[in-house]
Amino acid sequence: MRPQSEFEQDIAQLIVESLNLEDISAADIDPDEALFGEGLGLDSIDALELALAITQKYAVQLKADDANVQEVFGSLSSLSAYVAENAP
Amino acid sequence: MKNSYPLTTRKLGDIIAHAGGAEISVARFLGQAKTIADELPRHTYVVNLAASRYEFLLGLCAAIIAGQCTLLPPNRQQQTLQQLRENYADCYLFGETDVEGIAGFYADPEHYASAAAAVDVPVIPRHQLCAIAFTSGSTGASTPHPKYWDTIHVGAQANARLLGLSDAKPANMLATVPPQHMWGLEMSILLPLFANIAVSHETPLFPQDIRDALAALPEPRILVSSPVHLDAFLRADIEATRISRVLSATAPLSAELARQIETRFGATVTEIFGCSEAGSLAARSTASETLWRISDVFDLQVHDDRINVLAPHLPERVVLHDRIEMVGERQFRWLGRDQDMINIAGKRGSLAHLNHKLTQIPGVVDGVIFLPAEDSKRLAGLVVAPGIEPSAILEKLKEAVEPAFLPRPFYSVPMLPRQETGKLARKMVLELFASLGSKANDDAEPADNES
Numbered sequence: 001m002r003p004q005s006e007f008e009q010d011i012a013q014l015i016v017e018s019l020n021l022e023d024i025s026a027a028d029i030d031p032d033e034a035l036f037g038e039g040l041g042l043d044s045i046d047a048l049e050l051a052l053a054i055t056q057k058y059a060v061q062l063k064a065d066d067a068n069v070q071e072v073f074g075s076l077s078s079l080s081a082y083v084a085e086n087a088p
Numbered sequence: 089m090k091n092s093y094p095l096t097t098r099k100l101g102d103i104i105a106h107a108g109g110a111e112i113s114v115a116r117f118l119g120q121a122k123t124i125a126d127e128l129p130r131h132t133y134v135v136n137l138a139a140s141r142y143e144f145l146l147g148l149c150a151a152i153i154a155g156q157c158t159l160l161p162p163n164r165q166q167q168t169l170q171q172l173r174e175n176y177a178d179c180y181l182f183g184e185t186d187v188e189g190i191a192g193f194y195a196d197p198e199h200y201a202s203a204a205a206a207v208d209v210p211v212i213p214r215h216q217l218c219a220i221a222f223t224s225g226s227t228g229a230s231t232p233h234p235k236y237w238d239t240i241h242v243g244a245q246a247n248a249r250l251l252g253l254s255d256a257k258p259a260n261m262l263a264t265v266p267p268q269h270m271w272g273l274e275m276s277i278l279l280p281l282f283a284n285i286a287v288s289h290e291t292p293l294f295p296q297d298i299r300d301a302l303a304a305l306p307e308p309r310i311l312v313s314s315p316v317h318l319d320a321f322l323r324a325d326i327e328a329t330r331i332s333r334v335l336s337a338t339a340p341l342s343a344e345l346a347r348q349i350e351t352r353f354g355a356t357v358t359e360i361f362g363c364s365e366a367g368s369l370a371a372r373s374t375a376s377e378t379l380w381r382i383s384d385v386f387d388l389q390v391h392d393d394r395i396n397v398l399a400p401h402l403p404e405r406v407v408l409h410d411r412i413e414m415v416g417e418r419q420f421r422w423l424g425r426d427q428d429m430i431n432i433a434g435k436r437g438s439l440a441h442l443n444h445k446l447t448q449i450p451g452v453v454d455g456v457i458f459l460p461a462e463d464s465k466r467l468a469g470l471v472v473a474p475g476i477e478p479s480a481i482l483e484k485l486k487e488a489v490e491p492a493f494l495p496r497p498f499y500s501v502p503m504l505p506r507q508e509t510g511k512l513a514r515k516m517v518l519e520l521f522a523s524l525g526s527k528a529n530d531d532a533e534p535a536d537n538e539s
Contacts, residue, residue: 064293
């Protein structure tokens with residue numbers, strides 16, 4: 001796996017903390033691997049919880065209609081890029 | 089008793105849906121449903137995977153008109169669809185392209201949108217099998233629950249009475265729960281056929297999307313949701329919009345959350361108690377009431393610790409996995425679930441079964457999966473498996489159980505706090521679990537080095 005960028009490390013930490021994934025290490029999340037379904041196996045409850053955590057920390061409201069949500073939540077890398085682009 | 093009932097009791101001029109920025113009248117909707125019914129592949133079973141709630145409504149009603157039975161799988165995962173194909177070989181998908189070797193049928197909106205408005209309402213034989221709902225056991229294998237037209241017809245009108253929507257003024261509904269799930273089906277698909285409700289085609293999940301979809305509807309507005317979605321909607325710092333009614337089910341709603349929603353949105357919050365086998369059984373105003381009012385078509389009989397649900401429109405009696413105390417004839421107090429039964433993300437399972445699957449994994453010496461608190465969204469787990477990473481055990485467990493039941497967090501421990509009798513006290517498990525959680529951030533594998 002390619003190394004996480006600094007911002008990806010922050011988002012990985014947020015994922016682990018907000019979703020109670022204490023049993024996996026933030027550093028072990030592959031930036032290009034799927035977060036949902038296979039990969040980390042997250043579901044829609046996680047998507048919602050993660051969206052709230054992102055709003056609280058980065059003031060970015062996730063919306064289904066201004067981007068393909070499945071794509072945004074596709075991987076650590078795509079999620080980090082979306083948050084970075086949309087942060088005020 | 090009549091041998092058939094109309095597909096809808098609404099007037100042809102009523103509005104039944106908001107789709108693509110337009111108000112859809114019952115006459116227009118029925119015209120479209122009839123057009124689609126004529127074109128459906130001639131099969132017995134259809135899996136309705138339509139993404140738009142209005143398309144789902146069209147697909148369901150077109151199938152009923154064509155005499156086909158709609159299958160309502162708990163999810164659209166590959167495994168689930170494969171299982172459906174094995175059990176219902178003669179099925180096709182509505183609203184989807186071919187998946188897993190199952191043929192897809194897509195109704196083209198360009199085509200059905202121009203259908204002539206209907207001038208009459210189709211009449212459906214009361215014994216026609218219209219849908220099959222499934223409850224997912226913890227194995228991932230599911231139990232079918234047939235829904236005949238009289239069950240649907242009588243049940244939906246009972247729901248309208250239970251919620252005080254029978255003769256109510258027109259209202260506009262938004263649902264955050266999928267139409268394929270029994271709760272979403274009863275409220276957002278079946279209720280609009282029998283009560284003065286126009287439903288939005290959207291199924292928003294994120295708070296900002298819910299807010300926008302609500303704002304797009306005229307008042308009065310009804311929001312159909314679940315405690316998980318409502319909690320997120322409330323916590324999100326977004327501009328409030330006025331909602332008249334909030335209907336919640338799928339998991340227990342706290343009185344505190346109910347009160348906060350009422351204050352913030354000016355809404356009346358009604359919580360519904362039900363199950364996939366019987367539908368909505370009872371309701372209460374959770375902000376101010378603790379007792380549940382039983383829907384007028386049901387009788388609840390308590391025998392020892394078993395609760396039987398009886399109703400003329402149900403094909404057979406239903407056994408509830410809950411403990412209740414009757415208060416008078418038509419109300420009850422909910423005491424809790426059967427200790428063994430859990431409900432995560434709208435899916436039911438047995439802890440005993442999950443624990444059995446966990447301890448069967450090679451290398452696992454002991455282990456326990458449990459619900460940390462009554463209102464936890466997730467299960468947690470402790471495992472004794474020297475030399476094996478918890479993640480590797482989860483991989484194995486994933487093959488045997490429904491993904492929503494995978495424990496999180498899942499810690500490896502040297503041993504479980506079993507008593508001499510071998511009994512595992514919940515209190516001891518929770519204490520051990522709490523002691524691990526606090527160290528989790530300091531140590532990537534918190535339990536492996538414990539002595």
